[in-house]
Amino acid sequence: MSDPQSDPQSDPILRALRELPRETASPGFTARVVERAGSADSAESAESAESAESDDRETPRLSRAVFAAAAVLVLVSGVAAWRLEQERRREAWLDQVQAMRLESARLQRDLVELRAAETPPILYLGGDDRVDLFLDLAEGARAAGAQPASLSTSQVNRGDQL
Amino acid sequence: MRQEASDAELMARMGRGDPEALGELVNRHKDAMVNYLTRLTGSRDRGEDVAQEAFLRLFQAAPGYREQGRLAPYLFRIATNLVRSAERRERRFRIVQGFLSSNGRAQAPAAQLSLLREEERRLLARALAELPLRYRVPLVLAAVEGWSYQEIATFLGCREGTVKSRVSRGRERLRARLGPYRNGGAAS
Numbered sequence: 001m002s003d004p005q006s007d008p009q010s011d012p013i014l015r016a017l018r019e020l021p022r023e024t025a026s027p028g029f030t031a032r033v034v035e036r037a038g039s040a041d042s043a044e045s046a047e048s049a050e051s052a053e054s055d056d057r058e059t060p061r062l063s064r065a066v067f068a069a070a071a072v073l074v075l076v077s078g079v080a081a082w083r084l085e086q087e088r089r090r091e092a093w094l095d096q097v098q099a100m101r102l103e104s105a106r107l108q109r110d111l112v113e114l115r116a117a118e119t120p121p122i123l124y125l126g127g128d129d130r131v132d133l134f135l136d137l138a139e140g141a142r143a144a145g146a147q148p149a150s151l152s153t154s155q156v157n158r159g160d161q162l
Numbered sequence: 163m164r165q166e167a168s169d170a171e172l173m174a175r176m177g178r179g180d181p182e183a184l185g186e187l188v189n190r191h192k193d194a195m196v197n198y199l200t201r202l203t204g205s206r207d208r209g210e211d212v213a214q215e216a217f218l219r220l221f222q223a224a225p226g227y228r229e230q231g232r233l234a235p236y237l238f239r240i241a242t243n244l245v246r247s248a249e250r251r252e253r254r255f256r257i258v259q260g261f262l263s264s265n266g267r268a269q270a271p272a273a274q275l276s277l278l279r280e281e282e283r284r285l286l287a288r289a290l291a292e293l294p295l296r297y298r299v300p301l302v303l304a305a306v307e308g309w310s311y312q313e314i315a316t317f318l319g320c321r322e323g324t325v326k327s328r329v330s331r332g333r334e335r336l337r338a339r340l341g342p343y344r345n346g347g348a349a350s
Contacts, residue, residue: 013333013340016286017305023200025192026210033188033214034181037221063250 169233176224184221191237192217194307198238201302202245204291212248216241235317242299249295289339297332300325 123135167175167186175183195216199209219240230236290298300318303309304325311329315322 011333013336014305016282017290017301017336018308020201020283020287020306022193023197023206023209025196025213029192029196029210029214030185030188033192033217034185036214037184037218038181 170229173224173227173229173233176221177227184217187220187233188217191234194234195237195241198302198307199241199245201287201290201306202242202298204288212241212244215244219244235313238303239317246295285340286336289336292339293332293335297328297335300328301332301336304329 119138121137123137125133125135127133167183169187169190172183172187172190176187192213195213196206196210199212199216200206201209203209203212216237220237223240290302293301300314303314303317304311309317311322311325314325318325
């Protein structure tokens with residue numbers, strides 16, 4: 001080996017690897033191989049050394065194809081799930097909007113009814129056996145602009161005239 | 163005196179279905195194969211099983227074999243691919259216990275070796291077997307089998323610089339893995 005960094009004499013790891021005891025085949029190894037080679041089982045095995053070498057290439061191709069198919073499946077499933085979720089949220093939002101519209105219409109209706117039923121108050125200010133003194137606030141508002149309830153002197157005077 | 167047949171001649175005879183040629187080839191390469199595969203798999207039993215399978219594949223491939231120089235790299239490539247396929251299958255099915263086990267029938271320690279030394283070797287063999295295959299193969303071939311970087315590069319079909327880099331990285335990983343033990347602690 002030309003790389004001095006990898007010199008087994010200088011690198012303890014490489015030296016330790018080099019010093020690992022050499023394993024040898026067990027007794028009867030050759031006989032077992034020859035027996036297997038001659039057996040019907042081994043004859044049925046159609047795989048050759050080339051196929052053993054091609055294992056290295058075929059399997060990754062197969063694995064990649066399976067992996068790609070799985071990835072596409074996961075992607076499609078993910079997109080479909082996302083779209084379903086979006087649709088569900090949109091429907092929920094539309095339901096909420098519809099409920100709000102109904103509520104708004106109901107409130108509007110109530111408001112109109114309340115306004116229609118509203119009558120300006122007439123205050124009883126007092127009186128005696130001969131005269132009862134009332135203050136018509138609607139009349140006062142029409143006369144004094146937007147201050148029907150103010151107790152201005154003029155209004156009191158106007159009430160006095162009643 | 164009968165001259166020893168070359169690997170190519172034995173392969174040719176094997177291709178014609180001569181079982182004796184297979185026996186001769188097995189005898190010639192079995193120890194190197196078993197040692198290489200034991201270091202690669204971390205188990206002597208497993209290494210021997212894969213070696214048997216590799217020889218059978220070689221036998222089946224013999225009729226179509228074309229002489230490419232040395233037979234050993236061809237045989238080692240078959241064996242390496244068998245280990246790679248097996249590890250891939252096991253990784254796929256999450257069966258990793260086999261690779262985590264230590265040598266099933268490790269040879270008895272030599273009398274002169276201390277227990278500490280034996281433990282260190284056991285840890286080293288185990289750490290080596292747990293390295294990623296892309297570092298393990300060149301490291302075993304270079305450090306254990308003594309192949310040159312050029313031979314490994316040809317074997318793996320890559321550049322010599324790639325081999326050096328992988329050997330170096332594998333060595334660093336082993337160093338990191340064994341660091342605690344070598345510094346007096348327990349290896350992870």
